[in-house]
Amino acid sequence: xxxxxxxxxxxxxxxxxxxxxxxxxxxxxxxxxxxxxxxxxxxxxxxxxxxxxxxxxxxxxxxxxxxxxxxxxxxxxxxxxxxxxxxxxxxxxxxxxxxxxxxxxxxxxxxxxxxxxxxxxxxxxxxxxxxxxxxxxxxxxxxxxxxxxxxxxxxxxxxxxxxxxxxxxxxxxxxxxxxxxxxxxxxxxxxxxxxxxxxxxxxxxxxxxxxxxxxxxxxxxxxxxxxxxxxxxxxxxxxxxxxxxxxxxxxxxxxxxxxxxxxxxxxxxxxxxxxxxxxxxxxxxxxxxxxxxxxxxxxxxxxxxxxxxxxxxxxxxxx
Amino acid sequence: xxxxxxxxxxxxxxxxxxxxxxxxxxxxxxxxxxxxxxxxxxxxxxxxxxxxxxxxxxxxxxxxxxxxxxxxxxxxxxxxxxxxxxxxxxxxxxxxxxxxxxxxxxxxxxxxxxxxxxxxxxxxxxxxxxxxxxxxxxxxxxxxxxxxxxxxxxxxxxxxxxxxxxxxxxxxxxxxxxxxxxxxxxxxxxxxxxxxxxxxxxxxxxxxxxxxxxxxxxxxxxxxxxxxxxxxxxxxxxxxxxxxxxxxxxxxxxxxxxxxxxxxxxxxxxxxxxxxxxxxxxxxxxxxxxx
Numbered sequence: 032x033x034x035x036x037x038x039x040x041x042x043x044x045x046x047x048x049x050x051x052x053x054x055x056x057x058x059x060x061x062x063x064x065x066x067x068x069x070x071x072x073x074x075x076x077x078x079x080x081x082x083x084x085x086x087x088x089x090x091x092x093x094x095x096x097x098x099x100x101x102x103x104x105x106x107x108x109x110x111x112x113x114x115x116x117x118x119x120x121x122x123x124x125x126x127x128x129x130x131x132x133x134x135x136x137x138x139x140x141x142x143x144x145x146x147x148x149x150x151x152x153x154x155x156x157x158x159x160x161x162x163x164x165x166x167x168x169x170x171x172x173x174x175x176x177x178x179x180x181x182x183x184x185x186x187x188x189x190x191x192x193x194x195x196x197x198x199x200x201x202x203x204x205x206x207x208x209x210x211x212x213x214x215x216x217x218x219x220x221x222x223x224x225x226x227x228x229x230x231x232x233x234x235x236x237x238x239x240x241x242x243x244x245x246x247x248x249x250x251x252x253x254x255x256x257x258x259x260x261x262x263x264x265x266x267x268x269x270x271x272x273x274x275x276x277x278x279x280x281x282x283x284x285x286x287x288x289x290x291x292x293x294x295x296x297x298x299x300x301x302x303x304x305x306x307x308x309x310x311x312x313x314x315x316x317x318x319x320x321x322x323x324x325x326x327x328x329x330x331x332x333x334x335x336x337x338x339x340x341x342x343x344x345x346x347x348x349x350x
Numbered sequence: 351x352x353x354x355x356x357x358x359x360x361x362x363x364x365x366x367x368x369x370x371x372x373x374x375x376x377x378x379x380x381x382x383x384x385x386x387x388x389x390x391x392x393x394x395x396x397x398x399x400x401x402x403x404x405x406x407x408x409x410x411x412x413x414x415x416x417x418x419x420x421x422x423x424x425x426x427x428x429x430x431x432x433x434x435x436x437x438x439x440x441x442x443x444x445x446x447x448x449x450x451x452x453x454x455x456x457x458x459x460x461x462x463x464x465x466x467x468x469x470x471x472x473x474x475x476x477x478x479x480x481x482x483x484x485x486x487x488x489x490x491x492x493x494x495x496x497x498x499x500x501x502x503x504x505x506x507x508x509x510x511x512x513x514x515x516x517x518x519x520x521x522x523x524x525x526x527x528x529x530x531x532x533x534x535x536x537x538x539x540x541x542x543x544x545x546x547x548x549x550x551x552x553x554x555x556x557x558x559x560x561x562x563x564x565x566x567x568x569x570x571x572x573x574x575x576x577x578x579x580x581x582x583x584x585x586x587x588x589x590x591x592x593x594x595x596x597x598x599x600x601x602x603x604x605x606x607x608x609x610x611x612x613x614x615x616x617x618x619x620x621x622x623x624x625x626x627x628x629x630x631x632x633x634x635x636x637x638x639x640x641x
Contacts, residue, residue, distance in 0.1 A: 060545050061460055065472070068457035068516060071449075075491070075513035076479055082490035093493065143381050154382045156628060157389050163624040163631070164617055165574035167592030171599045171613050172392050175399070175606065178411070182395050185412040216388065224632050277483050280576040284596045298485045298577075305489045306581060314489050322486040329481050 080322070087316035092309045105316035115317065118288075118295040119324070121207055125275040125296075128211050129218075130268060136215075137222030137267075142252065144223070145230040155227070158220035166217065166280035173213045174200075174285055200286055203293040210282060210294055217281075218274070222267055229263030230256070265336050272332065276325045297321040393617070400611030407606045422611035432612070434587060435594040436619065439573055442508045442590060447568040449512035451561055454519030459549050461520065462527040463535065473524070479517030484510070484577060492581045506582040507590070511572050519564045526560040527553055566630050573620060591616050 087106070090099040109115045144154060161169065176182035177199045184196045199209040233256065241251050257264075279298035282288060288295035288303060295303075301321060305314020399407060400422050401415035426432050460466075461473050484491075491510055492501075500506040530553060538548045554561070579593045589597060595616045602608050624631060 057464075061464055061466060064456040064460035064464075064549075068453035069472075071453055071509070071513045072476065072479065072516050075494075075510045076482055076487065076516075077475075079487035079490035079494060080482055082493070083486055086490060086493075093489075140381060140385060143378055146378070148375060148378050150382065154386065155632070156625070157386045159628075159632060160393070160621065160624065161389060163570065163574075163620050165576065165592040165595075165620065167574070167576045167596050168613060168616055168620075171595050171609065172396055174599065175610065175613075176392050176395055180411050182392065182412050186391075216392075220389070228632070273483075277485050279485060280592075283580075284576075284599070301485070301489075302577075306492075311489055311493070318486045318489060322483070325483065326481055 083315045083318045083322075085315075086312050087319050089312040090310075091312040093305075093311040094309075099312075101312070105313045106320065108313065109317055109320060114292045114295060115297075115300055117292060118297050118300040121294065122276050122278070122296050122324075124207060125211060125214070125278060126272050128208075129214070129271045129275050132211075133215055133219050133222055133271065134264070134268070137219055137226055138264075140219075140223050141226035141230060142256070145227055155224060159224050160220070161217045162221040162224075164217070167284055169213065169217050170281045170284035173216075177209065201290055203291055206286060206290065206294045210285065213281060213285070214275075214278070218271075222271075225263055225267050226260065229260045233259045269329070269332055269337060272328060273325060276321070276328065297324070396610050396617070397614045399607060400614045402607055402610075404605050404607040407610075419607075422607050423615065425608070426612050426615050431586065431594070432615065435589050435591050438504060438583075438588060439590040439592075439619075442504045442511070442579075443569045443572040445504065445508035446511040446515065446572040447565045449508070450515045450519050450568040451565050453512065454516055454523055454564060455554060455557065455561060456549075457516070458520050458523035458527055459553060462524045463530075463553075473520070476517050476520045479514070480521070482514075482517075484514050487514075488577060488581055491578075495582055501582055502584050502588050503582075504588070507575070507578050508572070510578060510582075511575060512568075515568050515571060518567065522564055523557065523560055526557055530556055562630060566627055569623070570620075570631065573623075591619070 086097070088100060088102060089097045090101045090105070091097055140158075144151065164172075179198065183199065184193075187193055187196050197205055200206055237255050237259075238251055241255055246254075277298055278296045279302065282294055282296050282299050283302065286294045288299040297317065298321065301314050301317040304310045304317060395412075398415060401418045401420065402413070403419050403422075406413065406416065457476070461469060461476075487510075495501050495506045495510075500509070534552065535548055538552055543551065574592060575590070576592045576596070579590045583589055583593060586594075586597065595613055598612050599609050602612075
């Protein structure tokens with residue numbers, strides 16, 4: 032009954048049996064608590080991702096057997112397809128815009144709102160509301176208000192900027208930026224709330240002390256607020272990058288990546304090839320590339336930006 | 351981490367003026383008005399547009415309802431497909447959230463209050479999941495769900511959602527459960543409480559705030575999901591709300607007023623849920639995110 036490794040150490044001190052059964056019991060307990068979650072996680076998260084790597088090496092329609100092995104052919108095709116490299120570029124443009132445009136907006140508003148004023152709670156609720164709407168609903172709302180002569184166009188006209196009106200979703204050079212505006216509308220409130228929560232955690236005494244030393248408001252923001260807000264800012268940046276790289280719902284509903292692939296993201300490109308054209312092998316290769324890009328960026332970010340904040344397992348794994 | 355999750359929801363500290371003298375109150379309200387306007391006007395447009403006819407909208411894309419029409423709303427409310435989608439979304443969110451709480455709390459318990467070889471490796475494997483997006487897994491998941499025979503079935507959406515929700519759940523719950531002093535556990539053991547008893551009668555009740563946070567995050571996530579329902583649910587009778595709204599928009603593209611009404615009604619559940627659980631959602635998200 033006793034497993035050889037367990038008995039040696041304890042044999043001298045205690046009688047074998049109780050120690051052994053306690054050990055068995057403990058193992059059963061552990062299995063009871065761990066196995067269900069682990070099975071779930073392995074079967075529905077890790078296994079499919081490994082399968083994606085597997086499928087990506089075949090030419091496969093999703094039906095029948097995996098037999099047409101093409102090696103890295105799908106990957107080569109993907110990188111030779113200007114539509115796909117364009118999609119990667121779009122994702123990176125969105126990453127850059129998110130960091131450069133959304134962050135100052137969110138920080139400015141959060142700093143401004145971080146004081147008692149009448150209607151503060153209402154303002155927080157309003158700003159946060161778009162975040163709780165699904166991207167699908169957001170997409171439909173914006174499709175409707177961006178229609179030619181719709182709410183957005185009328186808005187421009189009413190403030191005398193009628194000349195600036197464009198075909199927001201049909202202009203090849205503009206559609207990606209229109210998409211970015213919608214993303215900002217939906218997600219900037221989340222940034223504001225996040226930063227506000229971070230601001231609340233900064234002890235007031237620091238500002239009082241700095242004020243006594245004669246520091247100006249801007250100096251305080253620069254040397255006290257921003258550094259202490261660092262962890263929140265860096266986490267926000269992380270979420271923003273990952274979100275921008277995986278953008279799908281909004282784009283798929285609003286433009287399906289069009290017109291002429293001008294708003295394609297890696298995810299819409301993958302969906303289009305995998306599910307619409309039934310090229311599961313090729314679609315999987317695209318998914319793997321998407322994964323590698325996000326993973327690499329995430330690790331770089333963890334290593335160089337987040338390292339100071341997290342002492343979690345991820346950091347350890349990243350080195 | 352544990353502290354932030356614990357307190358973020360309930361913390362009501364007085365706000366502190368940071369850039370106090372930099373701006374006056376005027377600017378606070380000006381910014382609130384501009385941002386509030388940008389946020390609310392599109393939503394209001396949808397709600398009001400639902401009270402107009404497509405003819406009115408075609409003639410004057412932006413305008414007040416004149417006369418006010420309720421038929422768009424009533425026809426959505428009386429249609430079975432809308433309620434069907436609400437029910438589908440609710441069912442899937444409930445299954446996903448329950449599974450996440452059940453599986454997440456038990457594995458977090460093992461990871462926080464047992465010493466065993468490979469514990470940190472196991473924890474790393476779970477946290478790694480944060481970097482494994484559904485987008486990457488979705489093609490093989492489709493094949494897997496088809497193989498198991500749960501395409502076009504609420505389980506086909508709820509089960510993967512629960513699995514993909516596990517990493518963040520473990521990350522939130524583990525430090526929380528760890529923070530419970532071992533004296534409590536010893537005392538319980540002294541009184542004859544088994545490990546299961548301790549988990550069930552003491553640790554879970556103590557972890558309630560974190561469990562609520564985790565459950566609410568799971569519900570929000572599931573309620574808003576699009577990609578997974580899009581691939582897993584083919585027949586219109588199984589559609590969830592986000593899927594339904596997107597389908598409705600393509601199906602009735604000529605009838606703008608109907609789309610507006612449908613979209614307006616679809617926003618309500620999420621907004622009501624948000625208003626009811628605002629503190630916890632905001633606190634949970636910022637707590638979860640603050641790490």
